[in-house]
Amino acid sequence: MVLSRRSLLTAAFFGTGSLMAPPALAQTSRRPIAGALGSFGVDAAQFGLRPGSPDDQSRQLQTALAEATRREAPLMLAPGRYRIARVALPDGASLIGIEGATRLVAAQGGPLLVARGLRRVSLTGVTLDGVGIRIAGREGLLNADDVADISIRDCAFIDAGALGLVFNRTGGSVETSRFQRMREAALFSLDSRGLQIERNRVEDCGNNGIQLWRGQPGDERSFIRGNRIERIRADAGGDGPHGNGISLYKAGGAIIEGNQLRDCALTFIRNNSGSSVQILGNQGKRCGECGIYSEFAFEGAIVANNIVEDCAQGANITNLDHGGRLSVFANNIIRNARKGLYPGVKEPIGGMGVHIEAEATVTGNVIEDASDIGISLGWSWGMRNLVATGNMVRRTGIGISVSLVPKQRNVVISGNVIAEASRGAVVGTEYGKAVTGDLTRTPDARATGIRVEGNAAG
Secondary structure, eight states: OOOOHHHHHHHHHHOOSSOSOOHHHHHHOSSOOTTSGGGTOEEGGGGTOOTTOSSBOHHHHHHHHHHHHHTTOOEEOOSEEEEEOOEEOOTTOEEEOOTTTEEEEESSSSOSEEEESOSEEEEESOEEEOTTOOOOSSOEEEEEESOSEEEEESOEEEEESSEEEEEESOOEEEESOEEEEESSEEEEEESOSOEEEESOEEEEESSEEEEEEEEEEEEOOOEEESOEEEEEOOTTOOSSSSSEEEEEEEEETOEEESOEEEEESSEEEEEESOSSEEEESOEEEEEEEEEEEEESSOEEEEEESOEEEEEEEEEEEOOGGGTOEEEEEESOEEEEEOOBOOTTOSSOBOOEEEEEOEEEEEESOEEEEEEEEEEEEOBTTBOEEEEEESOEEEEEEEEEEEEOOSSSOOEEEESOEEEEETTOSEEEEETTEEEEEETTTSOOGGGTTEEEESOEEO
């Protein structure tokens, strides 16, 4: 007979069939007896866990986890509320509940569950509820330190006093789970061993959505795919660390793909100093600063096939002064990049489709309704070895601007279609100020090293 996961859970929780080994029998056998409930899981109720009890049941849950792990079986938690705090997950623990119905509720401040120095641990179908108790410092509803493989699936994390998940030097996966009303962020990872963060829903966070950070630049080897991230604030203010849907810091090799982001205070996706990062096929609507950032000491970034709408600026690939270089910006759609205010600034910023600085190509993009500049090639002296080809820029101030401050210049601007650019299709600038006419119409001796050819301007 083939049993589905649902039928096994139903049998476990409601007694269909004789699936649970009696306590006496279970105590005499390391492995559960085939055909008993223990063949699929251990019922937490036999250790005194009572749904809806007003008591702190941390001790009972700790005992149940230890025994289930000793038997090499999952621990099954029936629907209901269980008040707990700082329960340590043993190595190999597997905690299974009914999605949306099994709820672990904070009995005090701090994490509800803790995992340290483990090879493997998993949670499925469990809600962790912080009930809004404020937590100082970087604490989550679940803290994992030095865990080789953590698996979290079909879980929920709600009303966290700081963060939902905190991972330190931890690898594994977080999938198909919900994060709602985090005072800080849904997930913070430091120095991961490689994470898959896929198909989760993140809503209403105070400062960030998902954060992958490293103490030193390194190979992150993580994926953030197919998540829905909405309403990320910047309660702590600042000019970049907060207000981001997805935040990378020194996390090289990360792949950010196919996410949908809405209403982020500053940025949808911000890569700070992460090399060889790919930002692919994401969709973002409404952010206060810049839709996609790759900044500071990064080397190598591909930003392709994204749609960014209704931001102050579409994308910024910047900071040659800190070593930021080597990028491809291709096949993106940027719409409605208009100057505006974001938390913490006094003067309007933005109005630009995309800005790049060094060893970079901008190709195959469609940029429409950028209030100031469609494509910005360099700023001040920060401009080196740039290519803008095959783009369509429409309804903007300057179509393509290029900095003329550097004495050594090597730039190609060719094969672009530029329409309805009120201040010129291609214009040379110094420190943001236009110093030439439209270079598609009249060459200018000041623009030596800038090849402008084959563009259609009208």
